[in-house]
Amino acid sequence: MVSPTDARAVASRVTDPEMPMLTLEDLGVLRDVEVEGDVVTVTITPTYSGCPAMATMRDDLVHTLRDHGYADVRVRVSLQPAWSSDWITERGRRALVDHGVSAPGAAPGHVGPVALTLTPTRRTVHCPRCGSGGAELTSEFGPTACTAIYRCPACLEPFEHVKEI
Amino acid sequence: MTDGHDSAYDGLLEHHTVTDDSQWAFGTDFEDPLAGVDTTIPDGVDARTLGAYCLMLGDDALVYSHRLSQWTSNAPDLEEDIALANIALDLLGQARLLLARAAAADPDLVPVLPVGSPVPPEDALAFFRDESAFRNVRFVEPGNGDFAVTVARLLVFSTHRLALLQRLATSSDSVLSAIAAKGVKEVTYHRDYAARWFLTLAHGTEESRRRLLAAMVLVWPLYDELFRTHPVERTVAEQGVGVDPATTADEVHVVLEQVFSVSGIDRPDVPPTGPVSGGTGRDGRHTEDMGRLLAELQVVARAHPRGLW
Ligand SMILES: [Zn+2]
Numbered sequence: 001m002v003s004p005t006d007a008r009a010v011a012s013r014v015t016d017p018e019m020p021m022l023t024l025e026d027l028g029v030l031r032d033v034e035v036e037g038d039v040v041t042v043t044i045t046p047t048y049s050g051c052p053a054m055a056t057m058r059d060d061l062v063h064t065l066r067d068h069g070y071a072d073v074r075v076r077v078s079l080q081p082a083w084s085s086d087w088i089t090e091r092g093r094r095a096l097v098d099h100g101v102s103a104p105g106a107a108p109g110h111v112g113p114v115a116l117t118l119t120p121t122r123r124t125v126h127c128p129r130c131g132s133g134g135a136e137l138t139s140e141f142g143p144t145a146c147t148a149i150y151r152c153p154a155c156l157e158p159f160e161h162v163k164e165i
Numbered sequence: 166m167t168d169g170h171d172s173a174y175d176g177l178l179e180h181h182t183v184t185d186d187s188q189w190a191f192g193t194d195f196e197d198p199l200a201g202v203d204t205t206i207p208d209g210v211d212a213r214t215l216g217a218y219c220l221m222l223g224d225d226a227l228v229y230s231h232r233l234s235q236w237t238s239n240a241p242d243l244e245e246d247i248a249l250a251n252i253a254l255d256l257l258g259q260a261r262l263l264l265a266r267a268a269a270a271d272p273d274l275v276p277v278l279p280v281g282s283p284v285p286p287e288d289a290l291a292f293f294r295d296e297s298a299f300r301n302v303r304f305v306e307p308g309n310g311d312f313a314v315t316v317a318r319l320l321v322f323s324t325h326r327l328a329l330l331q332r333l334a335t336s337s338d339s340v341l342s343a344i345a346a347k348g349v350k351e352v353t354y355h356r357d358y359a360a361r362w363f364l365t366l367a368h369g370t371e372e373s374r375r376r377l378l379a380a381m382v383l384v385w386p387l388y389d390e391l392f393r394t395h396p397v398e399r400t401v402a403e404q405g406v407g408v409d410p411a412t413t414a415d416e417v418h419v420v421l422e423q424v425f426s427v428s429g430i431d432r433p434d435v436p437p438t439g440p441v442s443g444g445t446g447r448d449g450r451h452t453e454d455m456g457r458l459l460a461e462l463q464v465v466a467r468a469h470p471r472g473l474w
Contacts, residue, residue, distance in 0.1 A: 043201065049347055050258025054198075076201025079262070079343035082350060114327060114353050116420055118360055118427060140354055141248035145255065149244070165350040 007040045008033040010068045017056040018144050021099040024057060028087025031078050040070045045078045048145040085146070085164050097128045102135075102150065102161035125161055127152035135159075198261050198287065199340065204269040207337045210406045215338065216271025217300070218401045220290070221447055222329075223263030224301035227291055228455075229322060230256035231462050232309060241312055248358060252319070255351040262344045264290045269340075282471050292466035296455055303438070303446040304387040306455045313366055313376035317384045320359035324420050325391045327352045328413035337405045360424045367428035382433045389437040392417075395447040 011033045012025040024030040024044065032043040042061050046054055058075040065073045085104040088096075093103035102125050125135045132154035140163070142149045147160040206212045233253035240246035268275050268286035275286045276293040284292070305322065309315045330352060333345035366373040392414040394402075401407025425431065444450035466472070 041201075046258070046347075048255055048258060048351060049262060049344070050254035050256070052254070074201075077199065079199075079202055079347065080339065082343065082347035113331065113416060114349065114356075116360055116423055117357050118364055118424070120361070121357075139244040139248055140358060141244070141251040143247065145251055163354075165354075 006068070007035050007065065007070060010065055010070070011040075011042055011061055014057070014060050014064050017053045017060070019096070019099075019101070021095045021101075022088075022092050024061075026089045026092030026095060028083060028085075028089070028092075029057065038070075039072045039074060040065055041074045041076060043076045043078045045083050047083045050145065083165075085162055088162070096162060100128045100159055101147070102126065102128050102159060104162040104164045107164045123161070123164075125150055127155060127157070128159055129157050130155040135161075197285065198265045199269060202340055202343075204266070204340055206270060207339075207406060210338065210404045211400070213271045213273075214397055214400050214404070215406055216267045216274050217397045218407045219263045219267035219270060219341070220274060221300040221395070221397065222333075223260045223267055223290075224299050225305055225326070226256040226263065227260035228299070228301045228458065229305035230254075230260060231458060232305060233315075233319070235309055236315065245312070249315070252355050252358070255348075255355070259344060259348050259351070260291070261287050262340075266338075266340050266344065278470055283473060284466075284470065288466070292463045293470070296451055296459055297449040299446075299449060299451065299455070299459070301446050301451075302387070302390050303450075303452050303455075304391055306446070306452045306458060307383070307387075308454055310380065310383060311376055312362075313373065313380040314383055316359055316362045316366060317377065317380040319355065320363050320424065321384060321388060321391075321417075321421065323352050323356040323359055324417050325410075325413065327356050328416045328420075329408050329410065332408040332413065336407065341406065356420075363424055364428050367430055377428075377430065378433075381430065382435055385433045385435050386438040390445050393445065393447075397447070 011030060012023060014024050014030075016022045016024055016027050016029065019027070027047070029044050029047060030042070031045050032041075034041045034043075042065075044054070044057055044061070054077070061075055062073045084107045086107045088104065096103045105123055120137050121140065123137075124133070126133055127135055127150075130152060132152055134154075135150040135152050138149040138151050138158065140148045142160050144160075146162055146165075148163050149158060150161050151158045206215060230253045233249050233256070236249040237246060237253075240249055264287035265285075268290060272286070275289050278284055278289055278293060304318070307318075327349065330345040330348040334342050334349060336342040336345065363377070366377045368374075392410050394409050394411045398407060398409055402409035402412075440448075441450040
């Protein structure tokens, strides 16, 4: 009746509650979909420890899979390895920019003690609306845990940038 | 595309029927934040000691998260309001995982609630323990004061916690190591935020510098306690599952010195706050501020121990 490919395909269409232009797969939150007998086990990982959307993601996965005939759906949490913005897919990055959100650069690698940075983080950020460079950082903390706020000097619009972690 | 979020209200209408058991008022309604995570105790590790240790690190995060969240809608401007709320949220997430880990390691830690109560163990730990059962350092308890006090305290706390979490990332307990590795990424942002503001206030106006100097005098007396080794911490360090905080002191000192020297600010010459009745925060002995903080944190949950939303 049920095949792993189908369950994976169904789960991979479920979108993120806070950034609905992205699927959980594009965001890198969907780690695994396993089918054993009639049981579908989906593994997700939080973007940040305090991610308030985990329960909604779980419910959305359960609902969507149930709607497609998978009655027994279990959602597990994976904490290791910790989510990285590097896991956002190419398609996800394009979807972000299409929706006015700047995509992250490469995540910093940590070797040894984490260095203190007393000057604002330097990133090459382009305005997702007009494409101009030189955007100014307004705050490292945006409306969701994973974004910073920038302002474009050309079109003067503020925009979100997904932080590198 | 099947998008379940055409309206923000869709979720409110349908969720009750599906996961009624998970709708406790005060959780974020994922019944078990460690669902599917292997919580087996590693060989050579004492489960009760591990539980007590997770409580310490979880309580540090929980109490400080609550304190910082009091800035929400009160910060100097919208950006700082959002930043402090985000930092509080990261710490709350760490607290939730650590308290869940504590409960899984030693179920006897969890307060007993009325039969049929839907409150998950980590929430029972957060909302139904009395002050003397909390194991956080006293450093995180005092009121926020002005923005300078908050910045000075956040700088010290996040520097201390980052050094701790970096070491904890190699814990033999895979749950603790995972929580720590994730926390490192988050607290790196917290420390940078506090350090940049520290510098800004130090070189800002005469008034901002005056307030920062006053803040240091307020924050500093509880600094030493961050590095005092409790017997539980000594044991978990020996068992390879936890960190002796004394081993982070030099690194924390060096990082803070970087900030202080660029800011032209010296450590204040004030005596450390001594133990109370022979104990400190890790022994359940807290400051006067703690009672009021817990009252605010716990009052609604305690009034509705079977509360459902
Ligand atoms: Zn622009």
